[in-house]
Amino acid sequence: AGPFEKPPSRGGSGQDVATPLPLKDHMTQQKDVDMLIDEELALWPESGKPDLKTVFDTDKKPPVVSREVKESDSATPMKKIQQNRAKWRDSQKKNLEESWGSLNMFDRHQKGRISMDLDDDALDEYLQMPSKKATPNQPSIKEEAEEVEPITTSPGGEPDDNFVIPELPYGKELVINIKTTWGDKHYVGLTGVEVFSSTGESMTITKITAKPLDINILNEYDKDPRVVTNLVDGVNRTRDDVHMWLTPFTPKKDHFIYLTFEKPCQVALMRIWNYNKSRIHSYRGAKDVIIHLDSNVIFKGEIARACGGIEGGTEAFGDTILFTTDENILEAVSKNDDAYEGDMLDDSEPDDVPFERPSTADGGSDEDRPFTRAQGNLKKQGETSPVPPRPATSMVTEGDVIVFKGKSLQLNFTDTWGDLHYLGLTGLEILGKDGEALPVSLDMMQASPSDLHHLPGHESDDRTLDKVINGNNVTCSDENMWLIPFNEGQNHELTITFSQALMMAGLRVWNYNKSPEDTYRGAKTVHVQIDGKQVSPPDGYLIRKGPGNCYFDFAQEIVFAGQQKPPIPPTSETKMDSSVRSSVTDDGEYESVQMPCGFIYQLHLISTWGDPYYVGLNGIEIYDASHNKIELTETNIAAYPDSVNVLANIQNDVRTPDRLIDGVNSTNDGRHMWLAPILPTTLNRVYVIFDQPTAVSMIKIWNYSKTANRGAKDIALLVDDLLVYNGMLQPVRAGAKGIVPNCDTPQSYHTILFTDNKDIIRKEKHSIISNQAGEQDIQLTNDKIVVGQYSDPKKAQQGKPVNQELRPKTSVVAHKYRR
Numbered sequence: 001a002g003p004f005e006k007p008p009s010r011g012g013s014g015q016d017v018a019t020p021l022p023l024k025d026h027m028t029q030q031k032d033v034d035m036l037i038d039e040e041l042a043l044w045p046e047s048g049k050p051d052l053k054t055v056f057d058t059d060k061k062p063p064v065v066s067r068e069v070k071e072s073d074s075a076t077p078m079k080k081i082q083q084n085r086a087k088w089r090d091s092q093k094k095n096l097e098e099s100w101g102s103l104n105m106f107d108r109h110q111k112g113r114i115s116m117d118l119d120d121d122a123l124d125e126y127l128q129m130p131s132k133k134a135t136p137n138q139p140s141i142k143e144e145a146e147e148v149e150p151i152t153t154s155p156g157g158e159p160d161d162n163f164v165i166p167e168l169p170y171g172k173e174l175v176i177n178i179k180t181t182w183g184d185k186h187y188v189g190l191t192g193v194e195v196f197s198s199t200g201e202s203m204t205i206t207k208i209t210a211k212p213l214d215i216n217i218l219n220e221y222d223k224d225p226r227v228v229t230n231l232v233d234g235v236n237r238t239r240d241d242v243h244m245w246l247t248p249f250t251p252k253k254d255h256f257i258y259l260t261f262e263k264p265c266q267v268a269l270m271r272i273w274n275y276n277k278s279r280i281h282s283y284r285g286a287k288d289v290i291i292h293l294d295s296n297v298i299f300k301g302e303i304a305r306a307c308g309g310i311e312g313g314t315e316a317f318g319d320t321i322l323f324t325t326d327e328n329i330l331e332a333v334s335k336n337d338d339a340y341e342g343d344m345l346d347d348s349e350p351d352d353v354p355f356e357r358p359s360t361a362d363g364g365s366d367e368d369r370p371f372t373r374a375q376g377n378l379k380k381q382g383e384t385s386p387v388p389p390r391p392a393t394s395m396v397t398e399g400d401v402i403v404f405k406g407k408s409l410q411l412n413f414t415d416t417w418g419d420l421h422y423l424g425l426t427g428l429e430i431l432g433k434d435g436e437a438l439p440v441s442l443d444m445m446q447a448s449p450s451d452l453h454h455l456p457g458h459e460s461d462d463r464t465l466d467k468v469i470n471g472n473n474v475t476c477s478d479e480n481m482w483l484i485p486f487n488e489g490q491n492h493e494l495t496i497t498f499s500q501a502l503m504m505a506g507l508r509v510w511n512y513n514k515s516p517e518d519t520y521r522g523a524k525t526v527h528v529q530i531d532g533k534q535v536s537p538p539d540g541y542l543i544r545k546g547p548g549n550c551y552f553d554f555a556q557e558i559v560f561a562g563q564q565k566p567p568i569p570p571t572s573e574t575k576m577d578s579s580v581r582s583s584v585t586d587d588g589e590y591e592s593v594q595m596p597c598g599f600i601y602q603l604h605l606i607s608t609w610g611d612p613y614y615v616g617l618n619g620i621e622i623y624d625a626s627h628n629k630i631e632l633t634e635t636n637i638a639a640y641p642d643s644v645n646v647l648a649n650i651q652n653d654v655r656t657p658d659r660l661i662d663g664v665n666s667t668n669d670g671r672h673m674w675l676a677p678i679l680p681t682t683l684n685r686v687y688v689i690f691d692q693p694t695a696v697s698m699i700k701i702w703n704y705s706k707t708a709n710r711g712a713k714d715i716a717l718l719v720d721d722l723l724v725y726n727g728m729l730q731p732v733r734a735g736a737k738g739i740v741p742n743c744d745t746p747q748s749y750h751t752i753l754f755t756d757n758k759d760i761i762r763k764e765k766h767s768i769i770s771n772q773a774g775e776q777d778i779q780l781t782n783d784k785i786v787v788g789q790y791s792d793p794k795k796a797q798q799g800k801p802v803n804q805e806l807r808p809k810t811s812v813v814a815h816k817y818r819r
Contacts, residue, residue, distance in 0.1 A: 163300045168198050168324050171294030172264040176272075178255040179290065182305045183283035187215070188255055189226065189246035190286060191306070191317070192236035192273035194339075195259075198266035198324070200332025205232045207260035212247045228257065236273040237317065237339070239310060244275060246284070267293060268329050271339070272303050274318035278434045279308030285318075298323065308434070314339050403433045404560060406530035407501045413492040414527060417545045418520035423492055424463065424483035425523060426546070427473030427510035430496065431557070433503040440496055442466045447494045449484045465494075473510040474553050481512055483521070504530060506559035509543055516548030516721075528560070535560050542692070544599045545720070552638030556599075556691050595625060595754045597695040598720035601688040606716060608678070609731040610709035612802045614644070614810065615684050616655065616675035617712060618702035619665030619749075622688060625695035627760055632661040638687040641676045644810060654812055660686070665702040666748040670812035673706055680804070697755040698764070702748065705732040717752065725752055727769040 174195065181188045195203040210228040215221050226246040235243040247255060274285035282305050291299040299321055307316040314320055324330070409430060416423050429437040447465050452458035463483040472480040484492060511522035523543050528536040544556045601622070608615045620637075622630045639657040644650050655675040664672035676684055696719075703711035708731045717725040729750050751767040753760070761768075779786060 163297070165321070165323060166296075166298055168266040168268060169293045169296065169298045170264060170266050171296070172261045173294050174259040174261070174267075175292040176257040176259075177290040177292070178257070178286040179288040180251075180286075181249055181283065182285050182287050184249065185251065186249055187246055187284045188249040188286055189244055189275035189284050190231055190257075190273065191238065191244045191276050192233070192271075193231045193257070193259065194236070194271040194273075194337075195261070195267060196269040196333045196337060198268045198329055200268075200329065200334075200336055202336050203265060203267075204262040205259050206262050207258075208232055209258050210245070210247060211254075211256045211258070214245060214247050218248060231257070232259075237310060239277055239308070241277045241281075244277065246275070249284075267298070268322075268324045268326075269333050269337075270299075270321045270323070271314065272318045272321070274303055274306040276306035276308060276317055280434075282306045282308045291321075403503050403505045404530045404533075404535055405501050405503050406533075407498050408531050409496045409498075409504060410529040410532075411494045411496075411507075412527040412529075412540075413494070413523045413525065414540065415488075415523070415525040416486055416520065417522050417524045419486065420488065421486055422483055422521045423486035423523055424481055424512035424521050425468050425509065426475065426481045426513050427471075427508075427555075428468040428494075429508040430504055431506040431508055431559075433505050435505070437508065438498070438502060438504070440469050442469070444498065445469070445494065445496050447484070449492070452483060452485065455485060473555065474550050476513055476515065476548075476550055478514040478518075481514065483512070486521075504560070506557060507541075509556050509558060510554060511543055511546040511556070513546035513548060513550075513554065519546040519548045522546050526558075544691070547600065551640035551685065552687050552689070554689075558691070595695050595697055596719040596724045597693050598722075599690055599693060600720055601690075601696065601699075602718040602721075603686040603688075603701075604716040604718065605684040605686070605712040606714040607712075608709065609711050609713050611678075611707065613678055613807045614675055614707075614710045615678055615712055616673055616704035616706075616710050617660060617686070618667065618673050618705055619662070619700075620660045620686070620688070620702075621665075621700040621749075622696055623698040623700075625697050627697050627755065627757060630694070632688065634658045634661075636689055637661050638689065639674065639676055640685045640687070641679060641682065644675050644677055647677055647807075649809065650811060652813055653810075657686070668705050670706045673704060673812075675704070675710065675810070675812075677807070697753075697757075698760065699752040700749045700767075701729060701752070703729050703732050703750070708732045724754075727752070729769065 176193070178188055195205075197203055208228055208231060214224065214227045216224050216227070224246075225242045226244050228245045228247075230243050230245050233243055238244075249255065270291070272286070272289075274282065276282060276285075285305050286303050287305070289299070289301070289303055290297060303319045304315065306318055309316070322330075413423055430440060432438050442465065445465055451464045452461045453464075461483070462479055463481050465482055467480050468482045470480060475481075486492065507526075507528075509523075512519060513522070522545050524545070525540040526536070526543060527534070527540040541558045543558070544554070547554050603620075605615050605617075622632065624630050634657075637657045637660055643656045644653050645656070653675075654671050655673050657674055659672050660674045662672055667673075674686075678684060699717070701715075705711070711731045712729050713731075714728050715726065716723060749767055750769050751764040753764060753768060755761075
């Protein structure tokens with residue numbers, strides 16, 4: 001309609017009313033509109049800006065309300081607005097074209113508050129907000145819906161930055177929509193849900209269901225106890241998954257939980273207990289969720305991941321959502337809430353749960369949903385299932401990592417790393433389902449052969465079976481090791497019998513480590529049985545050879561995995577015999593070698609760019625055979641010397657080896673770097689340790705940037721003690737001072753390539769460590785007599801020990817405040 005045309009009447013006849021209003025009626029109507037606007041604006045600041053009380057406005061004073069309003073009605077501000085608008089709906093429904101100017105002003109000043117109003121009321125219709133569509137037949141918030149319909153949300157569940165948690169929402173039907181998990185691609189679950197009303201009472205849930213219902217909808221499951229009713233059984237601070245709910249997860253889909261209260265109420269507090277079976281399984285917990293109450297969104301955001309344990313406050317198990325900051329209401333809630341701790345308004349965040357050592361087993365294809373079981377029963381024989389049969393004692397947990405329940409564990413060592421006469425270990429631990437070491441005593445152990453005492457001349461040899469459980473594992477002293485005769489082709493068995501059946505997830509092994517030469521006596525292959533059932537692959541598990549020193553904790557974790565071998569070539573069987581062709585860059589300066597594969601990658605830092613006391617790096621990144629970055633954790637990285645903290649006068653310096661893999665590499669901030677002292681007769685080394693043979697296609701190295709002359713210069717790379725590369729890193733420069741022909745811009749990192757992939761070579765062309773054809777300066781000696789001098793006399797002192805008492809002090813400590 002044009003600006004002077006009248007809108008169609010909303011009466012039943014559908015005819016337009018063409019008669020203009022008399023001036024008196026127009027003035028009466030204008031007065032009604034102004035009265036309504038003044039009523040609502042009286043509850044808000046004069047600036048016109050929305051000041052609705054939310055759970056985030058803990059430090060703001062409540063809006064000043066007139067004495068008449070306080071006495072007439074004790075309802076919340078939102079309820080007052082609803083009452084005022086109800087009056088407006090009962091008022092005259094005549095043409096409002098003459099009042100359009102006033103409504104436009106109201107729209108400008110109250111737009112933030114109007115967006116939270118109910119749909120399909122008269123004021124919304126007159127304002128004609130284009131982004132807000134009326135939904136016919138929508139029930140009032142006090143009406144009880146017959147059945148909750150699935151609620152659609154925006155694709156992908158993107159969070160709304162403008163969303164504000166409402167105060168004391170009212171309703172009866174609660175719907176939780178889980179959009180994402182904390183990382184698991186196949187399952188999502190919760191431990192419990194609690195809701196408290198504005199009176200402080202815990203709301204009684206009369207009906208609860210879910211869509212998808214639970215994992216029993218899958219063909220492989222029947223009578224699994226992890227059903228949706230567990231969410232309201234009252235057992236929340238637990239790791240027992242019999243009290244949890246688990247359902248299949250489909251990325252980018254909705255996963256609904258429907259709860260019906262006994263009666264409508266104002267919700268004051270809601271607590272979501274996330275999935276808490278273990279630290280590993282906590283990644284099945286809900287992350288991004290949207291919560292509706294009677295079709296109105298009351299929460300949209302992220303739920304904290306559970307810690308996987310049973311210690312800590314409620315913040316360690318999920319999230320508590322407050323819909324009010326009224327102290328009286330929270331006090332009433334605390335009287336009925338067993339988990340109430342009185343610190344729910346604290347802004348501090350819990351510390352992150354330490355990330356555990358990554359699984360070394362092949363996780364399989366993402367398309368295949370891994371099998372999981374609590375205490376439900378598998379379907380009977382004759383029913384089809386895509387999951388292969390498992391041993392009777394097994395309970396699959398994550399991917400192909402299996403937790404076995406049994407009483408007897410038998411280890412059969414069938415091979416060494418080369419020694420034809422002896423086989424030994426330094427230490428051994430049996431891992432429980434949460435990665436903890438199960439208690440083992442000598443009376444539970446039996447070995448055949450047990451030690452060397454039956455050999456002539458070894459009757460008093462102290463390398464006995466008890467040494468593998470004495471706790472002295474990172475050592476080179478064979479007094480703390482176990483050694484037995486080795487006979488090729490025969491069994492060398494170690495049996496551990498527990499007093500009762502326990503859950504076993506894997507082994508932690510410290511191999512024989514007396515010296516670099518004696519490490520060949522270490523066990524290489526082990527076959528594992530639990531209660532007589534074979535759980536290891538046909539070829540057994542491969543045990544990593546000891547390093548022959550104590551420069552780092554050389555523990556290896558072997559998780560019980562399926563029969564499949566890692567698909568990443570080259571496998572351990574090829575031992576660097578794979579037919580990876582070498583390649584040459586376009587300028588002919590770089591030729592890649594065969595792709596190395598091994599357990600331990602060792603970077604030797606032979607020299608620096610001038611500093612004789614310290615050497616450092618900013619960061620390291622390693623890529624697998626498929627050119628994907630390998631995510632490293634603190635258990636994968638080590639150095640010797642460890643850091644500047646080994647010096648007597650330095651402690652709490654943050655430049656430790658874990659900073660090499662924190663992801664912050666192109667920086668001048670010393671808190672994201674590693675620095676170690678250069679000590680006499682000691683070669684500085686950086687270790688990257690894997691629990692299974694790992695092929696590497698590319699390594700990126702960021703040199704030390706805080707003090708450029710402390711950066712590494714000459715380096716060498718060894719894989720399982722075999723030299724595969726040496727070269728020279730360039731120092732970090734401030735950058736070119738101007739545009740100079742043929743001047744290469746300094747790169748932020750240097751690349752070592754072991755791949756013939758042309759795209760990777762082209763991408764990394766300017767960062768590859770190329771041939772450094774620099775002029776060599778030498779000194780000639782004959783029978784300890786110098787016969788030829790360096791052209792630069794300063795080079796005569798390079799490589800010679802320096803006075804350690806003149807070592808300059810250095811220190812970088814972490815900030816005490818949190819950002």
